[in-house]
Amino acid sequence: MQCLDKRTEIMTVAMELLAENGFHGVPMSMIAAKANVAVGTIYLYFAGKDELITELFQEVEKEIVATLREGFPTEGPMRERFLYLTGKILRFLVDNPLKFRYIEQFMNSPYGISMRRDRLLGKTVPNGIFMALFEEAIADHVVKDIPIIALFSLTIAPLIFLVRDHILGFVTLDEALIRQTTEACWDAIKR
Amino acid sequence: MQCLDKRTEIMTVAMELLAENGFHGVPMSMIAAKANVAVGTIYLYFAGKDELITELFQEVEKEIVATLREGFPTEGPMRERFLYLTGKILRFLVDNPLKFRYIEQFMNSPYGISMRRDRLLGKTVPNGIFMALFEEAIADHVVKDIPIIALFSLTIAPLIFLVRDHILGFVTLDEALIRQTTEACWDAIKR
DNA sequence: GCGAAATGAATGAACGTTCATTCGTTTTCT
DNA sequence: AGAAAACGAATGAACGTTCATTCATTTCGC
Numbered sequence A, B: 001m002q003c004l005d006k007r008t009e010i011m012t013v014a015m016e017l018l019a020e021n022g023f024h025g026v027p028m029s030m031i032a033a034k035a036n037v038a039v040g041t042i043y044l045y046f047a048g049k050d051e052l053i054t055e056l057f058q059e060v061e062k063e064i065v066a067t068l069r070e071g072f073p074t075e076g077p078m079r080e081r082f083l084y085l086t087g088k089i090l091r092f093l094v095d096n097p098l099k100f101r102y103i104e105q106f107m108n109s110p111y112g113i114s115m116r117r118d119r120l121l122g123k124t125v126p127n128g129i130f131m132a133l134f135e136e137a138i139a140d141h142v143v144k145d146i147p148i149i150a151l152f153s154l155t156i157a158p159l160i161f162l163v164r165d166h167i168l169g170f171v172t173l174d175e176a177l178i179r180q181t182t183e184a185c186w187d188a189i190k191r
Numbered sequence C: 001g002c003g004a005a006a007t008g009a010a011t012g013a014a015c016g017t018t019c020a021t022t023c024g025t026t027t028t029c030t
Numbered sequence D: 001a002g003a004a005a006a007c008g009a010a011t012g013a014a015c016g017t018t019c020a021t022t023c024a025t026t027t028c029g030c
Helices: A003-021 A028-034 A039-045 A049-069 A078-095 A097-107 A110-118 A128-139 A148-168 A175-189 B003-021 B028-034 B039-045 B049-069 B078-095 B097-107 B110-118 B128-139 B148-168 B175-189
Strands: none
Touching: A003 A028, A003 A039, A003 A049, A003 A097, A028 A039, A049 A078, A049 A097, A049 A110, A049 A128, A078 A097, A078 A128, A078 A148, A078 A175, A097 A110, A097 A148, A128 A148, A148 A175, A148 B148, A148 B175, A175 B148, A175 B175, B003 B028, B003 B039, B003 B049, B003 B097, B028 B039, B049 B078, B049 B097, B049 B110, B049 B128, B078 B097, B078 B128, B078 B148, B078 B175, B097 B110, B097 B148, B128 B148, B148 B175
């Protein structure tokens, strides 16, 4: 076992445990045990629990941005591009429930709160694509004339709630429902 | 100083601290200090931290249900009744940011998760009014033919996100924007 | 009416547990 | 052998909870 193997293993295991049990429900010793590693070893790769948690988030964030950019049509009808993006993110979250739950944990923890604050003016990386799309849509007058952040809430919030309900088993997000709900989101914001 | 005074004071102070700092960011000693009470005194009125947290939530829940029922028109056009309810809940949350943040904390904690699970079949009290409205709307074919839980997400989720952004100062939820966004929510679900 | 006894609300030091982090030792690799 | 990596027992801080003690107020006996 070499350097990168252990580091990756720790991150994989930590993602699973933290997503399922919450940040406070997972002692470092638990991560160490499941990764077949000594507690001290984790501190060879991460400065502390905080850094481990933060780094895990940044990794997922990068992955989502990459997924969204991949194959995204920069031209064409606004509605199609919108449905492409929302469908893509919905599918990613449904296919990666662990990562979804991790993001939720993070966003609702002090880490996420302060991150949101820090990004008050700077652009949030994963939403950058959405924001750009909305700005274009506003300029073209194809969406309602309300603050861009409201457009964002009307779009993203239902998707997140739906994924949560899907993971909890309250609803099944198949392709048909994904289509219907993303179209409904468009109906909400279209002029 | 009598019985109810102290109990009320503890609950008021706990609501503030817990809403602002999160459940794990507030030791019992902090609540005691701010309530000008000894730590042990809290245990005279509450079995433990868990019970205090749960009771606080139930109190807010009751208040919201009462607010929603108050003046709610049981007859009339579906759209008007929908806008009445969504506007009412939006105003309540904007006017009570502390309670909003507390609810968020609770819902994203193990308490809230297991509560959601427990209510899988039973009706959630605060949403019972919404659910009844949706069922009627479905029967009347005035909303889209998608699972009721999806209708719910399309409606409630954006409102919650908007309130959060309002409290953080990203947007100002005045009467005009409340009107625009609740109407947008209706556009999302209407047939 | 008045002193003595009982009450129980309030207190906060002490306890036991949990957990992140450290560091002296051991193992592995070159 | 020497350096790098890994180990895990030990440490100490934080926190929820307990309980022996205090004391203002009420009740009782005369």
